[in-house]
Amino acid sequence: MRKREKISVITLGCSKNTVDSERLLRQIQLNRMPITSDPNEADTVIINTCGFIEAAKEESINTILQAVELKNKGKLKKLIVAGCLSERYKETLEKEIPEVDVFFGTEKYQEIIDELGGKFKYELLGERLLTTPSHLAYLKISEGCDHPCSFCAIPLMRGKHKSIPMEQLINEAKLLADKGVKELIIIAQDTTDYGKDIYQKKNLAELLNKLSKIDGIEWIRLMYAYPSHFPDDVIDEIATNPKILNYVDIPLQHISDSVLKSMRRGVTSKQTYKLLEKLKSKIPDITLRTTFIVGYPNETEKDFQMLIDFIKEIEFDRIGTFTFSVEENTTSYILGDPISQKEKERRRRVLMEIQSEISYEKNRTFVGKTLKVLVESKESDYYVGRSYRDAPEVDGEVLFTSNKKIKFGNFYDVKIFDCDEYDLYGELII
């Protein structure tokens, strides 16, 4: 086999794709095939695509076309495309981009290794070649989704909800801890649905508790928690278990009942308020991250005003805002796209401007306090890290100075003396 040929894996999209690529990379490594992070050096390029919304699809297509260019210049022997975009549009892509040697869907590890002439090692599927900094790793606890959200194409690409058996996840997490991982970020399409299919009950709390017993794992961060039927035992586990960070990412998407109904979110504004009150009362220093969609077809100016009032009242720590993207084969497709992109962008801008003021005021409450910081890099005179309030890539950072030698991937106590709307500034506590 072209075993000596170099392989490069390009990962697009979300952290779930990152985990898929890390599994694939480990299988490539186990087959002693050389890996390069630079596609220009590779003989074979594998692109793990995203097909979620328009912008993501464009990025995937552009990345494929760049690799096709490399191939047309004779610099690349083989081009493989996999992942969500390929899962969703395989036939069309095969016709439109014939230069691609083969298209695979999602989680097609065996097929890809076969295509590379290697031997797939199923028994080692839990092993990963990390692409994140070595002190943190995403742990994907399930794949697919059973929710019928009207705007979302993910179930079309990832199928129905499928939990990964607990012992397999514990084993995977132990392997990661042995490699020096200290922060585990729990991900799925909906993390709160964990276990309902294979254990006939939602048991995310039990999984979090067992993960927290693994030596070396110091921080466990919960992302992608769905708001309806949020398990009380998960709230209690967060409130009582020091290793489970007082941080939750709960994508809410909207607060107006008529929009939530049309979005088929299965939750009302009253239930949303109740959940947030419960979280704040049981975990007073909880950091709340959420995401919203603006410009959904039936969102009126009045609905949008409700969203503005909602974020002013709740004061989330972190917000992401997306503009509605029409997706064929989703149930909202028939509603069309009546709100102009210009108006959607205006609404997104308004919401994020209000949030930046809220975020600044929240950050100011940390001035004078000391935070445990996981240090990741250095930018000019500042060491850069994250506190329990900061998920990687999407939230703020803590920047601090120090005369002492600082080791990346370690925790340090930092006294905060200043902030801006996203980041905190401090000095090392010796």
Ligand code: SF4
């Ligand atoms: S919960 Fe809704 S938005 Fe999230 S992946 Fe499932 S269907 Fe999509």
